[in-house]
Amino acid sequence: MPISARNRIVGVVKTIEKGEVASTVKIEVVRPSTITAMITKEAVEELGLKEGDEVEAVIKATEVMVSKD
Amino acid sequence: MPISARNRIVGVVKTIEKGEVASTVKIEVVRPSTITAMITKEAVEELGLKEGDEVEAVIKATEVMVSKD
Amino acid sequence: MPISARNRIVGVVKTIEKGEVASTVKIEVVRPSTITAMITKEAVEELGLKEGDEVEAVIKATEVMVSKD
Amino acid sequence: MPISARNRIVGVVKTIEKGEVASTVKIEVVRPSTITAMITKEAVEELGLKEGDEVEAVIKATEVMVSKD
Amino acid sequence: MPISARNRIVGVVKTIEKGEVASTVKIEVVRPSTITAMITKEAVEELGLKEGDEVEAVIKATEVMVSKD
């Protein structure tokens, strides 16, 4: 079912660590992908972002969901 | 400066689209990476997640930050 | 106290599960409501969203707060 | 495709407002549903949350995704 | 109305910038405050966090709500 989330990155589960309520899942990415970020225009300008820049996409683990067929 | 965010994915900026306040930045991932998700234990169990599963990491664009040296 | 959050959905607590640091709270919605999503324009177009479409609002549990009088 | 997100609320699109980069989508919920929140144990205790309490689930619009078949 | 969100920081609106759909609001903090973060235990250990450390709380603008009486 298509979803508005811009980022769906295919990978393989490496480890799962379960707490009482929360769990962490580590996924090894197996395919090249493109990541879309929505940030403020102010941030684009302050960082001087332009095409071709080497950057890092930074994502808090609490923001990542897991989908499995 | 080290940060608690578990996911720092190296890539190259492909396109930038600027609105009046918000912008979207597309980043082409150039290096294999591992993605960490924190989800409920209930979700791990309902999906039957286990090591070796092929999955997708799903991330809303509004949750992705960009870092640049 | 009014808040910018667009979604305030009235319900009744059904279950609470406490971990050491995190907890999950399940709330049974008791009143019809409207949910507002802010997504990229690109997602609206790729999904071909239009008025009258049957859809699902998808929300990660870590993004839901609880307010109580 | 099953997803770890605990909340999938069925509804009908009422209005769509498009900006240059971001859009808002309003969804009228058409079916009773249960909402799961993951919050700190400290918040559960400070609010004195218990089963049967009338509460509000509060969700920022930027955290809501839309899924459509 | 009390809310589970751990962080309520009092301030004064300095500037508001309106786009078609999104807006940014800058708030000058006027009172000392404490900020609570929920991060993975792994991050606490990798950063070697301990009481007394000077740190930065890093928050994406899309995650900040505004409340006004």
Add this chain to the structure above:
Amino acid sequence: MPISARNRIVGVVKTIEKGEVASTVKIEVVRPSTITAMITKEAVEELGLKEGDEVEAVIKATEVMVSKD
């Protein structure tokens, strides 16, 4: 390394509470700061936000990251 996140608030770690997977970190803010929020234009208008208003910036603990040199 500069990051798009608009909010970097300097403080001192007061307490750390570790669960099995998640942890909470409380940070005492030690320096005046400005907080940037990105909210819907609709919220700005419904709250009647204007420069000089006393408000609260409300942030869920799961959205706060910690950075340390």
